[in-house]
Amino acid sequence: xxxxxxxxxxxxxxxxxxxxxxxxxxxxxxxxxxxxxxxxxxxxxxxxxxxxxxxxxxxxxxxxxxxxxxxxxxxxxxxxxxxxxxxxxxxxxxxxxxxxxxxxxxxxxxxxxxxxxxxxxxxxxxxxxxxxxxxxxxxxxxxxxxxxxxxxxxxxxxxxxxxxxxxx
Amino acid sequence: xxxxxxxxxxxxxxxxxxxxxxxxxxxxxxxxxxxxxxxxxxxxxxxxxxxxxxxxxxxxxxxxxxxxxxxxxxxxxxxxxxxxxxxxxxxxxxxxxxxxxxxxxxxxxxxxxxxxxxxxxxxxxxxxxxxxxxxxxxxxxxxxxxxxxxxxxxxxxxxxxxxxxxxxxxxxxxxxxxxxx
Numbered sequence: 001x002x003x004x005x006x007x008x009x010x011x012x013x014x015x016x017x018x019x020x021x022x023x024x025x026x027x028x029x030x031x032x033x034x035x036x037x038x039x040x041x042x043x044x045x046x047x048x049x050x051x052x053x054x055x056x057x058x059x060x061x062x063x064x065x066x067x068x069x070x071x072x073x074x075x076x077x078x079x080x081x082x083x084x085x086x087x088x089x090x091x092x093x094x095x096x097x098x099x100x101x102x103x104x105x106x107x108x109x110x111x112x113x114x115x116x117x118x119x120x121x122x123x124x125x126x127x128x129x130x131x132x133x134x135x136x137x138x139x140x141x142x143x144x145x146x147x148x149x150x151x152x153x154x155x156x157x158x159x160x161x162x163x164x165x166x167x168x
Numbered sequence: 169x170x171x172x173x174x175x176x177x178x179x180x181x182x183x184x185x186x187x188x189x190x191x192x193x194x195x196x197x198x199x200x201x202x203x204x205x206x207x208x209x210x211x212x213x214x215x216x217x218x219x220x221x222x223x224x225x226x227x228x229x230x231x232x233x234x235x236x237x238x239x240x241x242x243x244x245x246x247x248x249x250x251x252x253x254x255x256x257x258x259x260x261x262x263x264x265x266x267x268x269x270x271x272x273x274x275x276x277x278x279x280x281x282x283x284x285x286x287x288x289x290x291x292x293x294x295x296x297x298x299x300x301x302x303x304x305x306x307x308x309x310x311x312x313x314x315x316x317x318x319x320x321x322x323x324x325x326x327x328x329x330x331x332x333x334x335x336x337x338x339x340x341x342x343x344x345x346x347x348x349x
Contacts, residue, residue: 005300006258013213017220024216031215035207038266039200047196054192058184059176094199101307109313115322118308122301122323123330125261125294134268134290138276144345146287149337150294157295157330164322 045136049129053091062087076155077162081113086120086158090127090151097121112165119161124154203262210263214251223247226254237292237335238285245274249289256296268293284342291338295330298323 017024056062066083073083085103089096100117107113127150131143177185217223227234227243227250234246234253248271255264268289275286282290301323309316 006260010213013216013220013222016222017216020220022216022219027215027219028212032208032212034211035204035266038207038211038269039204042269043196043200046200047193050196050199051189051192054188054195055174055177055185058188059172059174061172061176094195097303097307100304101311104307104311104313109308109311109316114308114311114313115319118301118304118319119322119326122298122304122319123295123327125296127294130265130268130293131290133265134272134293135282135286137269137273138286139278139280140276140282140286142281143290144282144287145338145341146282146290149287149334149341150291152337153291153295153330153334156333157326160326160329161322164325168322 042133042136045132046129049132050092053088053095056091057088057095076159078158079113079116079162081107082117082120082158082162085117086155089121089124090154091129093126093129096126115165116162119165120158123157123161125150127151127154203265206262207266210255210260211266213263214267217251218247223251226250230254238288240275240285242274245271248274252289253292253296256293257299261296264293264296284338284345287342288335288338291334292331295327295334297327297331 014024017027062084066087069087070080070083073086074080078086081103085096085099088099100121103117104114127147131147131150135143174185177188214223217226224243224247227247230250230253231246234249235241238249240246248267252264252267252271255261255267271289272286275283275289277283301320304319304323305316308319
């Protein structure tokens with residue numbers, strides 16, 4: 001079902017453009033052209049944040065943090081097995097999907113732990129990555145409360161995810 | 169953050185520092201090339217949406233919501249934000265990014281400090297309502313789940329709660345900031 005939504009939207013859009021007599025080819029090319037300069041502009045930011053995350057993980061700091069924080073997360077109802085996932089999620093999309101895969105394999109895809117992990121990933125975003133990329137083309141240096149608010153929401157989301165998976 | 173992890177590695181396994189960094193950077197390059205391809209498709213589509221006037225219609229549809237959330241009155245920016253939000257809802261994070269970057273650029277007032285509208289945009293993107301967590305469902309299906317899509321419902325609830333929570337917190341903080349002035 002969901003596999004059809006985007007293709008149908010595409011067909012509808014192209015037909016609509018045809019009816020409206022827009023030069024579809026030229027317009028598409030014009031837009032696609034922008035992708036190269038955009039990626040060139042944001043690559044340094046992506047590289048830097050990924051290097052920082054890789055160092056963090058390689059150093060084992062995240063694992064130590066996970067150990068230290070486990071009582072707190074326990075209190076919030078987040079299983080100890082998922083702490084590393086919750087901690088890494090704001091930093092790395094590919095990394096957290098990798099973690100999800102190992103959770104799915106280890107505990108079985110229909111277990112409580114796996115379902116929690118899925119909902120946590122589904123309702124959250126790679127906050128630091130999004131913030132770096134979005135602000136990379138502006139002059140903004142001070143983000144004020146943007147990151148803390150996003151992180152609080154992610155934590156709330158994780159708590160609710162674990163609660164909901166128990167009920168549903 | 170980088171320094172502390174470097175110090176840590178210097179003490180545990182100094183040989184891995186440079187290789188880890190280069191490896192991560194090459195991962196970033198691969199990701200960028202993938203993104204370039206994805207953006208080419210979506211920016212092309214976006215240009216069509218824009219040229220056909222559909223963008224404006226979408227913006228008009230979401231106008232009351234956007235006006236309430238962002239307190240802006242600019243058609244161009246509203247259109248960008250409307251497209252960004254719609255892409256997010258469909259679970260197309262990568263398609264939402266180029267539109268979000270454009271909106272962010274347009275919102276920038278050059279003062280070097282993020283304004284409330286920019287923070288709202290980041291928080292909405294960070295907590296965005298996802299109606300179709302397609303990647304997660306795909307991963308679950310390939311791991312042999314009996315009902316891979318049964319996480320959709322809890323995900324929608326959780327993501328709706330985080331979005332509401334995010335919007336309220338941003339409103340609260342911006343009020344506190346204004347009062348301080």
